[in-house]
Amino acid sequence: MSTKITEKVWSSEIEKRILDDWEKDNVFVNNDNFKENENYYIIDTPPPYPSGKPWHIGAAAHYSQIDMIARVARSNGFNVVFPIGIDRNGIPVEIYTEKKYKIRMRNMDRKEFLKLCEHTLDETEKEFIEILKSLGISANFKDTYHTDSTEYRTLTQSTFIEMWKKGLIYLGDRPSNYCIDCGTTIADSEITYLDKETKLVYIKFFLKDSTEFIIIATTRPELLFACQAIIVNPEDKRYRDKQGKNLKIPIFDREVKIINHKSVDPNFGSGAVMVCSYGDLNDVQLFRELHLEEIKSINPNGKTTKHAKQFSNLSLKEARNKIIEELQDQGLIEKIEIFSHRTPICERSKTPIEIISLEDYYLKQVDFKSELFEYSEKIKFYPEMHRQILLNWLNSISIDWPISRRRYYGTEIPIWYCKKCKYPNIPEPGRYYRPWEEEPPFDKCQNCNNDEFEGEERIFDTWMDSSISPLYITKFNKNDNFYKKTYPTTIRPQGKDIIRTWLYYTMLRCLYITEQLPWKNAWIMGYGVDDKGEKMSKSKGNVIDPLPIIKKYGADTFRLWSASEANLGYDFRCSEQKIINSQKFLSKLWNIGRFISNFELIDEANKPQKLNSTDKWILAELDNLSKKCNEGYNELNFFIPSNSIREFTWNIFAAHYIELIKPRVYNESKDEERKSALYTIHKCFKSILLLLEPICPFITYELWTKIYLDKKIINQKMFPKINNDFQEMALLTQRIIQFNSEIWNRKKETISNITNKPLSLKDPIKITIPNELELFSSDLIAMHNII
RNA sequence: GGAUGGAUAGUCUAGUGGUUAAGAUACCUGUCUCACACACAGGUGAUCGAGAGUUCAAAUCUCUCUCCAUCCA
Structure with missing residues (x-):
């Protein structure tokens, strides 16, 4: 009699050897050829984004659990397609590269910059894949896809062209969220909020032809020159006699009207608010509602426009300081308070968002909202409670999705403009186009027959790429047979933090292209939070790196911990x-x-x-x-x-x-x-x-x-x-445990008169076995040495 | 301000109407009992956030409030 297991302890060293076995045997290469009547299970795996180190312990736990989904499906007899991709487009890598090489994207040759980004990505990706593999992720690593590959970007572009042809894309010139640091328009979903301290400046505005003045409290004195109205609450007694009267804007010598609006909180500041283009989203609404004429206040480079007169071409900070200084010199400032206020910032660069008007491409979504609600009902959510996050997001959508970005590392928008008539010429889908450096694939403008073109320089929002992952992994437009068998996919596993982006945009895009939902199920996992229960974030400094933990304890330990730590979705x-x-x-x-x-x-x-x-x-x-x-x-x-x-x-x-x-x-x-x-x-x-x-x-x-x-x-x-x-036998479990415990207790309480210590477990004991345990008497007698 | 989830022994969690509220960990006390001291045995420890209501019966259902986390204004 001898054990077949020589190692005395289980250790992560053994795991490494097992990984080699699996790799050698090609255990997890996906099978492309589905047999007739075979059940298949397609996982729309999230392509992780290699945006630098360290990685997040929650993400490692997340991928471990996605792997459990795959393994359960195999154990249930499904043919599982478990692809793995890497999301590589977008602003994070650009910012990371700028920091790493101490360069500025806009001061560089575009091609050179792209190369550096690619290099950065390759480096971080390598480590990343190693972690995933060492966790025992049973995905098809032999066929890892990249969202910045020619093949992937071709699909992004051709699906864009298809949507263009369906009339779903339009060019809009309207106020949108703009990040000065990133130099681009961004979508609502890319904004986060941060409480920031700011100055609340109380400025005197004189009534026209009068020595009487009212006080306006504002956090944006630098936008004074773009003010087009002053609003007060109609209930506010202080201003009842002033409604409709004209006020003079200090310094800039222009007149604006005092207008009633119920949105004003009489208790905030002085109860009178200036409306500028654009201090915040509320201003945008007011401009629309009150039919005010927009004054462009900020250029895309973040400097004030010519409308700022002597304060033009200044950064917002400079303009603010100089205008405050000038107001002070003229004795027009009553007081300045410091207060904390929720500031929208760019999720990627953490810069405060400005709202400026620029021409950008938009994908329609507002018109489609009711259908989106209907489709949302058809997805099965694991757990059900997280459906609400999607519904809340759908409810809050008020503008279409701006999809163009003034950045470099991303999929190019495939458009050439006619130099003469500015008509946007769209190429045929099927290959990857780079209009900023390529000759157009046509000789003459489709509109005016002119033969000179200018290539579009902008790229797509990265969610334009990642939102078609279900199409890419099912070989849409590439292998019809495979596509028909695998689309819609079985399941989308993802974190609850990207429901309003990845989940939502995927739904939208795939519905536009295929008129079907991209998956039947959505599996939503909660965050990994720190030991106090707070979300991990780089700014808080409480992010835990999974790598040392996996190395120290091994993958199985990590996976078991991940599985047993919390109920799904929490x-x-x-x-x-x-x-x-x-x-x-x-x-x-x-x-x-x-x-x-x-x-x-x-x-x-x-x-x-x-x-x-x-x-x-x-x-x-x-x-x-x-x-x-x-x-x-x-x-x-x-x-x-x-x-x-x-x-x-x-x-x-x-x-x-x-x-x-x-x-x-x-x-x-x-x-x-x-x-x-x-x-x-x-x-x-x-x-x-x-x-x-x-x-x-x-x-x-x-x-x-x-x-x-x-x-x-x-x-x-x-x-x-x-x-x-033998179902009825299970009813005896508690009795067995209780009886064993009784004997152990009895032995412990009995002091042996030979050793003067409690009885050992193998010492004999006299005890009666209860009737209901009579069935087990021979085993019980032998186990406890009952006499 | 709105939405979602949560509040159960020192700590973390399980428990969606019914006998002494379950487990892990920590703590205390013993034990190297031929798979395991990364173990075994025993023990201390919770009026289940507060208040009210429904019910023969509530941690569990309803309402109000307080606090925490996350998201959106």
Whole structure:
């Protein structure tokens, strides 16, 4: 009798060897050729963005769980397509590259800059893929796609052209969010908010031809010259007699009217507010509503326009300081207060957003809102509660999606403008176009027959690329057969923080192109938060790097922790203590395996005729475990199986069952009873391994192959069958645990008169076995040495 | 201001009407008992955020309030 497992402890070193095995055997290369009637399962994996280090522990947990989805689907007999892509377009890499090389994008040759970005991406991507692989992600790494590849960008452009032809794209000149640092228009979804301290300046505005003045409180004195109205609350008694009168704008010598508007809060500042183009979104609305004429105040380079007169061509900060200075000199400032105010900032560069009017391309979405609501109802959400995030977002959409960006590292907008008539000429879809450096693919303007063109220099918002991932992975426009079998895809797994972007935009884009939803299910995971329960962010400095943790504890420990930490959809706390707990369970499992591997395998083929009652009892509990796991796996909630497996394996199977049958398996004289125990213990252990495989693929693989010497490895097997044979036996579980505990307690309380210490567990004891446990009496007597 | 989720032993979580509220961890006390000291056995510890209501019965349902987290104004 000897163990088949030589290593005394489970360690991450063993995982590395297993990874090599898998790589050699090509275990997870996706199968492109679906057979007739085969069930398939397509995962629209989020393409991670390699935007520098460190990576986020929540993201590593996220990908671990997506892998569990894939493994569960395989265990349920599906042919799984699990692609992996890397999202590489957009502003983050540009900003990261600028910092890394200490350069400015706009002071550089475009081509040179693109090369540097690519280099940066290649570097970070490499490390990234290594982490994913070391986590045991069973995706198709041989075929990793990149959103900045020629092939991907071709698809981005051709789907754009298709939408253009459907009349869904238009050029709009209207106020939009603009990031001065990034030098581009950005979408609402790219804005976050930050509480910032700012000056609230109280300025005197004199009434026309009068020495009477009113006080205007503003946080944007630099926009004084773009003021087109003063608004007050109609209920406000202070201004009741002034309504409709004209006020003189200080310094700039222009007149504006005092207008009633109920949006004004009489308690804020002085109760009188200046309306400028544009201090904030509210101003935009007021300009529209009151039919005010826009005064352009800020240039795309972030400097004041000519309308600022002597203050023109200044940065906003300079303009603000100089205007305040001038107002002070003229004695027009009553006071200045400091107050904290929620400021919209650019998600990427953290610069405050300005609202300026620029020409940009828009994709229609407002007209389509009611249909989008209808389609949203057809997606199954895991968990259901997160559907609301999408619905809230849909509700709040008020303008179309600006899709053009004045940046470099992204997919080019494929348009050439006629030099003579400015008509936008669109090429035929099918290849990748770079209008800023390429000759146009046509000789004459489609509008005026002129033969000179100017290429578009702008690129797309990155969500234009990532929002077609379901089309790309199903080989849309490339392999019709494959596409027909795989689209719509089965599931979109993603974080709840990008519902209003990735999930929403994917829905929109794919509906425009295919008139079908891109997936049937959306699986939404919560954030990884710190040990206080607060969201991790770089600015807070509480981001945990997953790499050292994975290295220290191993992938399976990390995965088990991730699965058992929180219910699906809820945020999960990251604490090292919890990770250590998972490691302890794997160690327990390893040792159970070492024990079991001492004994010969009795399987279905040589199953004993008669099973002992104790064996029937644990098989009943095993069935219950399988059911519980199935429930959890069906809901794609790995919290349920991970915790039930732990509970069963440690607190029932190891603590009570194994102790009960030890005497039998060591006693070779009673062959039938021994065989019954060995059959059962192997059956239980095999089931535990099968059930745990999606969560901990490494240790289950190792134990399976070592103990069962099975050619067909565990990750190609199905979940255990549920037999429902001895269900009523499971009712006795609590009684068994209670009785064992009673005896252990009794022994502990009894002081031996030989050693003067409590009785040891193998010392004999006199006790009556209760009637309902009579079934197990022979095992109980042997286990406790009952006399 | 609006939305979503949460408030259960020192800490983290499970528990959607019914006997002594479950588990993990921490803590205390024993034990190297032939798979495991990364273990085993035992123990201390919660009037389930506050208040009111429904009910024979509430951590669980309803209402009000307080606090926390996240998102949107």
